[in-house]
Amino acid sequence: MTLTRDASALLVIDMQNGFLDPKGSMAAIGMPTDQLQPSIEGTQRLIEAARAAGVPVIFTRYQYMAGYADGGILPNELVPAMRDADALLAGSWDADVADAVAPLDGEVIIDKARPSSFYGTQLEPVLTGLGVRNLVLCGVTTNICVETTARDAGQRDYRVHVVADACAEFEQARHDHALNTIGFTFGWVNTVDEVVQAWRP
Template sequence: MAPKPSTDRIALIVVDMQNGFCRDEGSTAKLGQLLDFDITQCKAAIEPCAKLVKAARAAGVPVIFTRLQWRPDYRDGGVLTDELLPGLVEGRCCAAGSWDAELIEEMAPEDGDFIIDKNRYSAFYGTPLASILSSLDIRNLVVCGVTTNICVETTVRDASQRDFRTFIMRDATGEIAPERHEWALTTMDTRFGWVIDSSEVLSAWGRQGAADAA
């Protein structure tokens, strides 16, 4: 039987909800005009992600934002920016300190939230995420954000290999190609976690938030 999300030893990880991926003026949308893809699904993930963040805070669930970014000279990008996707450099995608790299305003961090900066797809690779989760005694994760089959899926795979029970939000994730979104959800649901609607999490966290306020 599949586990159900609760507020017990759980954290919300919001992956890369940045201007560069979620705004029409961002680098991904501009690159998409040349390569025939768009960020419609990424933008659609904004509202459900924002609802999850609000509910998590109300229920006392830790909120962890991740940001994919590189040095302005991209010397920390390695094979990814040098060879696989040099267009990231040409488009100035998520250069540290730029508007492109900033979290969108709907995801503005509050006191008590965590921000993880990374220069690889996984939120675990080369970051303090694992030690933060250990310090918080977290064993369960709710993951939302963009893009579904790149940074979301890579993070979920890593979480699974670290024995975190991981819930992936079907309606609060987004991809620049709808078919890749579906492939990623199927893969994650089959081997690395449980793909569910955010309404299940909101219901569980809403009950806890109401109990805390009583």
């Protein structure tokens, strides 16, 4: 599928202090946040290219209410550890988008409490209002929030492009597996260079 600026948006998924910063909550509970650092440079380049081309940039934040009333039930040991670390609490530094990729005034931020950027959020009405049918995805983590969003977008008949070198995962094998799955069924896998070239004014 050919990349285009027309009817397109860049979706920057969960590039937050809690995931990316060594002082963030994911590092505090023992996750290898250094593995997510490679996503930053590629995401910066995509944001710069989108703004220069007039492509809307939309950010998501994975965050929870105080007390984790909206936390749900996940079948692993991460949930109690996250609660103990006050991870990704709404309004906290931990939940904020990292300064390296921070939104500009007026850019849309979608808050969510599940991996999909569509579930329980205003993302789809925003995309409809902007006339978007082509979504370029970057961010963290590839195998969870990026892949889940790509699946949901593909099933809504958006043309989905996931930028491999602007995403990252805690484990390389899961990063590779997610990209293979997305490219097989739900969208197209691209590089930062390909998107920048396609969006060049």
